[in-house]
Amino acid sequence: MKVQEIRELIKLVDQSGIDEFIFESAGSKLKMRKSTGTTTYAAAPEAPKPAVQQAPAIQHADSTPEVQEVPVPEAPKSAQSDSSLHKITSPMVGTFYESPSPDADVYVKPGSKIKSDSVVCIVEAMKLFNEIEAEIDGEIVEILVKDGQLVEYGQPLFLVKPE
Template structure:
């Protein structure tokens, strides 16, 4: 198994929402554990005689913690009187119902409770995310097609 395959497996597990995945093959044993803010990967390979075993740290953990830190900084600066629409699940964020359709909402659009604002794909299921507040969309905090976490702010809404 190559490093690229392992990295793809880490990304898949992070997107799927699974808390732990173990993979054992003839010469390799991989355990991937995910937590609320941290992804840990342990890889043990049978090395040729005389060579030490190796652990490869997860790149997904470093990426997600950096993204969380940046989003947290923006939230403190701009969200003083705005309401956040947060993700209720882990998955991939999409602004459109399909590639050839228009986006659900744009900055400046007015939303009310039960207005569909986006779709989150989790394990090949597309879940419509509805606004739970009334107001005007001020900012879209997530890029289309990016992985998101549970509770991650997606939109800022001005309730006035």
């Protein structure tokens, strides 16, 4: 079930006289209740991501089980963690496009030099194609989204090394 569909259901239940609504489909369960004064919903929980892997328990004949903790190696730091880089963010909710048309070259790629008035991408919102300018001189270090991806307001799109 899509988030937009859930929002529409919440709105309908909120506007109706229904106190409780339960919807089950394809292994997912959605439950909404108004009796507490608020509308709530629940979805299937995601599996937690372990920070520490556990080795198998070692059982001694005359003692309690012993558990050994093995630290998980950290992922290498990406350019996103570098505080000296400037983030170009999306000024609106929409669809990110890296080129003016599907058969055209991309506006920028990692290593591209940009000026503050350089167009770096297009964000389409409600059938309007908005050219997004860099607003800073520098070099593109990383593109954080993929072509055709939906982006949110304020979501980082590019990392730029300022000049």
